[in-house]
Amino acid sequence: MKWNRRRKILVVFLVIVVAVQGIGGLGDYYAQAVYPCVATVLTFLSGYVPFAIGDLFIALSIIGIVAFPFYAVRRKNKTVGYAIAGVGEYLLWVYVWFYLAWGLNYAQSDFYHRSHTPRYEANNDQLRYFAWRYADSLNANYSKTAIYDTLRVPSLVVAGYKRLAQQNMGVHAPFHVHTQAKTMLFTPLSSKVGVTGSMGPFFCEFTLNGDLRAHEYPSTFAHEYAHLLGITNEGEANFYAYQVCTSSADRTMRFCGYYAIFFHVLRSVDAVLGDEAAEDFLQYVRPEIRQMASADRNYWRSKYSTWLGNLQNAVYEFYLRTNRVDGGRKSYSQVVALILSWEQRQGQMQRR
Structure with a gap:
């Protein structure tokens, strides 16, 4: 997948997240119709792993965010701007994943x-x-x-x-x-x-x-x-x-x-x-x-x-x-x- 295409998909996901959070009724639709399907699949898959995958994912993400700029600049001879952009894009993907997988429940009615x-x-x-x-x-x-x-x-x-x-x-x-x-x-x-x-x-x-x-x-x-x-x-x-x-x-x-x-x-x-x-x-x-x-x-x-x-x-x-x-x-x-x-x-x- 090309870099530009990946970014376009990321933008689409970001628009969806923002729309669900901002448009009345979409939060309830997500919570009632979308989330049960997402949760059923993810819970089923993660249930086969005996340890907390999320904890490990967060720990590895923190390590990666800290280490990537040094790796990109010193080992790959990339610019600091490239390293910062890479970290920023990764954080946006994590942001999208968080909200689409569970976080959009915050937008539902009380x-x-x-x-x-x-x-x-x-x-x-x-x-x-x-x-x-x-x-x-x-x-x-x-x-x-x-x-x-x-x-x-x-x-x-x-x-x-x-x-x-x-x-x-x-x-x-x-x-x-x-x-x-x-x-x-x-x-x-x-x-x-x-x-x-x-x-x-x-x-x-x-x-x-x-x-x-x-x-x-x-x-x-x-x-x-x-x-x-x-x-x-x-x-x-x-x-x-x-x-x-x-x-x-x-x-x-x-x-x-x-x-x-x-x-x-x-x-x-x-x-x-x-x-x-x-x-x-x-x-x-x-x-x-x-x-x-x-x-x-x-x-x-x-x-x-x-x-x-x-x-x-x-x-x-x-x-x-x-x-x-x-x-x-x-x-x-x-x-x-x-x-x-x-x-x-x-x-x-x-x-x-």
């Missing part, structure tokens, strides 16, 4: 529009009622003798997402019956920046941090699985993970689902109802669960690097803002508002 759920603004009393009712469920599903069997998690999560799809909750049904979560190739680095899971968009695979504790595994798996199904907003991924886990017949799955949003609920109570209410809420939760939460924080803090974490947070915040994710990294905590809106809608439907 949960409220996809599921036809009115956005619900709870008052103080309603938030208090939800928080204490949530704490009752969290306490009731805790067990000192619980065994967290991670081998059962994939099938339970797949079954859970099938249920959500049947309820028209704005998420696809699973593309494959058997879905594999791969371990991050660079787990120690991921722990240093506070990343417990990630979606690999280039090959439609998702990875989990190898340092995850057993009781964190189910909700993290379900969260990243939501991304695999085309959900880009972090709060929505938390919401779907919560719904999948807490509706499971398996008690340990239910507890993991409730526990996963514990800090989000606590922050919401503190922000809206004040410090005293937050302390009352905290004391209402079983002491064993509070000890678990404290141990988890200490566990991850022992692995965390402040300067690397701050750098990663800044980069990820820029990435989310660039892709028009409302609230940036704060979107994780939108899960409480999503749960309240969905429950309000369900209550209205039952009263009809």
